[in-house]
Amino acid sequence: MLEILLVLGLIAFSAALHATNMFGYPYYENDEGTYLSRGWAFITSGQLDVYTYRYDHAPAGWMAIGAWLGLTGGDAVFGSFLQSGRVLMLLVHVAATALVYVIAKRMGNGSIAAGAIAVVIFAASPLGLYFQRRVLLDNLMALWLLVAIALLLRRHLTLTAVITSGLFFGIAVLTKLNAAFFGIGFLVLLWARSEPHQRKHALAMWLAFAGGLVLMFLVYALLNEELLPAPLGADGEPLRVSFIDTMLVQAGRGDFNWPWEQDSSFLQSLESWLVKDPMTPLLGLIGVVALAALALVLRRRSLFPLAMLLMMAGYAGFLMRGKIVIDLYVAPLVPLFAIAVGIAVGWMLTLVPWRALRAGAAVVLVTALLTGFSIAVPPKAAAVDETSNQLLAVEWVAENIDPSAIVVTDNFAYPALAQERGFENAQYFFTSEYDPELREVYADDWRNIDYLIVTHELIQQMSQGTIPVLREAFEHSVPVASFTRGTSSFIDLDSYISTNGDWARVYEVKDRNDVVLQDSWASFLDGFVYDYGRVADGAGITTSMDQALAMDAALEQGDEQWFRGIWQWTNDHLRYRSTDGLISWRWQTGADGEGELLANDTVCGADQRMIASLIRAGDAWPAAGDLVLEGRAMAADFWKRCVIEQDGLALVDSSADGSVDDNLINPSYFDPRLYRELAGALPQYDWMRLVDDGYVFLDRLAQERGTIPDWVVLTREGELESAEPLIGAGADDLGDDTLRIVPALLLDRAAGDTRADALLASIAPQIVAYDGVVDSFASGSTVAMLAQLGAIDADARSLYESEVVARYDADDGFWRAPASLTDHLTGWNWHRFQSLIPASAAIELE
Template sequence: MSIMLENTAEIRQRVSARHRLLGLGRAWLRLHRRSLLLLAPVLVVAGTIHAWGMATYPRWVDDPGTYLSQAWSVQYLLALSPYSYFYDHTPAGWLQIALWSVLTNGFNRHDSAIDFGNECMLIAKLVSCALIFALGRRAGLSRVGSAAGALLLALSPLALTYTRWTFLDNLVTPWLLLAFVLAYSPRRTIGAAMGAAAAFAMAALTKETALVLLPAFAYAMAQNLDRRNRPQVIVMAAFAGILLMALYPLFAIYKGELLPGQGHNSLLETAYWQLAGRQPSGSALDPGSPARSLVDSWFGLDPYLLVGGLVALPAALVARRLRPAALALVIQWLLLVRGGYVPYMHVITLLPWSALLLAGAAEQVGGTLRLAIERARGARQAAAGACAVALAVVWAPALWPMMTVREPPPLRSATAWVADNVPRDKVLVVHDAIWTDLVHYKGFSPRPIIAYKLDTDPAVVSALERIDYLVVPNWYYDSPDAARYPTLLEARKHAVVEIAFGAGDNGVRVYRVSDFWKP
């Protein structure tokens, strides 16, 4: 209707623009036909394995709930967090989740925020797999080798477990890979370099820890510099990256929260706490350290991808364009042995580089064989493909249970019970993972209190008048960390179990606090 009212010249202009775009698209498709034909089934496999059973595996942990509650509050409260934002992480990660929800009505399409987070991670996983393929191609791998790299990330039980969780690192991965893909742009344009720097800045804004890969990223950029536009590329890329990253400290300055001070949060204070103040996990080389037990738990899920990535490091000596990826992997492994604090999900930062290097190394080995055996054409591709297929066979028995867990997570069952039985004006202390569900889907008002905020957020502490129910997993009470939640533990001394779901650490007991106890 509206088009009919406009003048013909404009219509012609529009139509021709559309034609030009279609033409470009068609040309691109023709150019990448073979890649796309190979990548499409890889993505279907990756997506199927990722999505099948993601509602029931893995168990519900703290961080996804935190980020989803923050994404929810971006959309519905126009705030970075339902509590006071304390610069725990750069906010772009949950801003992206919030944006996806705003665009697609995300939270309302699901019964649980965790399910929506799972959907976001599925998208991130597919994009990551596609970008590993693209990076593999630009780093000189064959199509089959690049597809093998993507498959390794898609099929490793370790990767499956950790990439299903709504962790910021899973949103960092695509931005980082995109930064490297653009850094290797064959046309070496200023635009591609700026895009690469901006993508790297987005990675850092998604989770600040991505910054440790700056040397690897700079290395990749340097490898692709062209004498003809080197100064322009360096200046423009640096400006693009730095300006985008500068938003973060600028935001803090604007709020008067850059420097530490009385009575307000501070970016630098939290940064110092993250870097130096947290309980160190020890070195992964020390058998008794928490870092080591973390690494052991990763190996328990799948040793092959991580060990394979390490074994594949020498391949980078031969393949020049794999060196930045190898550097990235080395940096992330060094963080594990340096003796500082290692977050639970650190392994996510090892996965894409391990997959890429392992596929690259398999190709190298195949190439060597080809030299040895005359006329063995396609040996490189065959070696990389065989590597992915062999591991897929090894991984299948571990993948199957991850796709077929039936029992609903105890926290989800507890949420259903609470929604059915607890009047909405009761004060609940809950686990992060169910906070958004209770607020958004179940309408609890006042909004429940996330358990660890009970003792850490001054605003919560000063406003606390009552506690009526406790809904957190058993590990809150039984772990050595329990001392971090004194108010929660005190409340439990005046409470009785109403109902229990599941057993052991992950089980959830719903406690009702006595009407006549005050915190």
């Protein structure tokens, strides 16, 4: 009776430790959602997986989980699949606790102390709590192994017990194939427990029922014509799943390293286990050494220590085989570690002569163990909340995202979204990467994925290179919700680093236009940016306008590092003017890397762009106050040196060093959208006069010249004269410079300024004609812009396909010729224009 009370107390102690905060710690692991969703699919649709079953695990484990979910109504009783699964793990743990006691006592020479100490280690182990609370196949596998051991330890071993033990061992293997590595220890235990004249028969029966049950797995694959290697299609991909192919892939996972090598998966997992809990592995090592000693000492009296030692050695051999080791693989060793210590203590206490002294020694050992656990490992399991952020992410998705959206997620969230809330296109991240059925959902193009629920597990897989398609989607997405409150993890997603899973973030994949902007920005940096921020074409020429456009692009991409680099290079090499702080416009670098300033004059159109970018930087980045000050200083010089008043109009000169009397004007510098923006940021200057007077001047220019030319001279008397003597032939005609004013006029028109209408009406036919002559990327893309906003009667979609996308290489992000800086900036600007116009006018990109 006292022993019964003791056992009940130990079970209650173990259950209380396991249950306290089991919904809060540890975080919900990827595999938990996998097995729960598969279990639910099995009992609701008879499928072994949510999608194609690929033999990655034997199915008995999630069949059992499915039976539990069916019994409890899925999420009906405990609130969610995840919580229901953890309740099941509590029941598994309680059953395992009782079995640990029984096995340790019977193998420990009948010592109650052996059973009690084993239970204390099993219950209090932080490593055990970390893994045994999770819905893992390893925990179910360990339970079936313990049942199989206990059946062989009956006082009177019967054939029924042998057969049943074999069946439970087979179930353990069908729960997780790793269980097979415990087999040799079972054979020794069965040999030890059988009578000499029955051993061969007992071994044969045990192997027959265990092996026969496992063989059913192969028969299932054979009947489905999925046992043998799959034939390959024309694309080199297998035409069906294959048991043998999957086993070969599983066996080959990871690079081979000897277990003692620094890069070995085993050593890295061992380090992870020791960080979580140094006590349990240490006790396990002590138990193994003690069992080895007992096996030698007791070889004629008992084979129990040897049998348990071989069970652990077989599984240790699996862990140390030199291939991939996942940290949860340690879970089935925790009860065996506890039993090993219990066995050793049980036999050692036989050396103590008095019962009272043995009891006292047992109490001291239990106290020492509990003290050791509490000192070595902080009691995180009882207090730390690692799941709230994950659950908040799921709730955010459920409340803010359309259920028809394609959401790729860590598997922990899959049951909650797909099976509890009807997100029909929620996808496992790994299956989404490799299952052809799921790839069809997003047309085998990651750009069609809508959202990613990014977690520790996804970041780990991305860093290891196992999900390159989803990594591409992640690199082209933006965060829309973040749940990291209270996390203990170090998170550096740019470097793919996460140290714990108690956080989650929701990312939205960018639309195709923004994807092109991002990729072409990356290729721009690769192909045209040198040193720490010099933009140059193939001839080594750098202009202030190219530097200004690069700053604008860096700002649009949120790339502060390159924005500062480009500005710093500009500041260091193009800002040598003694009269003002404006930017000299032309630099050349030779093949030897040496450079020189070719022209100290300014380009006012570039200066005004730089001013706007520097001011915007203050809104984009909190620590960019220094850049704003630079912009303000440039604005003061701009208004002194670049803004002229001629014939009653305030206009932007072509440069700060124009002639005193006559001024060379480049009409394309007129940018009403930019001026309106600066009017709000720098109200001390009359930017709106530049808008109003600019329209008056362009209207006059169109009326008198019949077009808006690339260049024009405005004389002291207010007359418009030819710019050809200064610029050269063609300066008075509509040309590439004129093209640059079109986006500015279209955007201002879209914003409601009707003054742009007449100007666009007069030059739009001329631009179409000009494109027919030159057939350039700049002219063709400009015609496409005009069609988009209805300035000409043409099919914008067809123009996009012929003039824009046909020139783009989506694989490397370059526009037609990688060496063409002009083409690259033209393509980037066309897509930037798409993000600025009304959504109704934007084209759905290919």
